[in-house]
Amino acid sequence: MNKEKLERVCLNCSQFLPSSMEEATEYGICLSDQDFEPYIDGLLDGSDYSSCRNLIDSKQFLAERDACEDFDEIEQITPCLIDELYKTPSNNTTRQWLTDIFRFFEYCPIGMIREPLEKMVKDKRFSYRLKKKMKSILGMNVTP
Ligand code: SF4
Numbered sequence: 614m615n616k617e618k619l620e621r622v623c624l625n626c627s628q629f630l631p632s633s634m635e636e637a638t639e640y641g642i643c644l645s646d647q648d649f650e651p652y653i654d655g656l657l658d659g660s661d662y663s664s665c666r667n668l669i670d671s672k673q674f675l676a677e678r679d680a681c682e683d684f685d686e687i688e689q690i691t692p693c694l695i696d697e698l699y700k701t702p703s704n705n706t707t708r709q710w711l712t713d714i715f716r717f718f719e720y721c722p723i724g725m726i727r728e729p730l731e732k733m734v735k736d737k738r739f740s741y742r743l744k745k746k747m748k749s750i751l752g753m754n755v756t757p
Pocket of ligand 1: 622623624626627628629642643644645679680681682683684685
């Protein structure tokens, strides 16, 4: 895989999360900050920013901030995440991670993910639940 070094700023770190899922923002938070630990599930699936909104507001910083020594480069995130889907079994432990990946795909230009998702929809390794998410992103009809 072609690996191009990304700039060492928080935006390009896997621990960085935008301050809002509802609007474009140049601010974000660091998920390795222990203060976010109790809220991590809701933050990762994007379903519950409200329970720690004040904390986010007080901790947020510019995404372009210089990275710290724990920087974990996201690299080329979309192909990496597609690889992850093939490698990660779907179970209680990984559910949050998988949800987070699909959440990211929802924000990706469809042209970047259409082909791999169409392949995955036909792959027997993926559960009905995951295929339903894939189909929803692809705008395909989801049968009950
Ligand atoms: S570079 Fe450091 S401070 Fe920035 S998001 Fe990553 S872990 Fe957090």
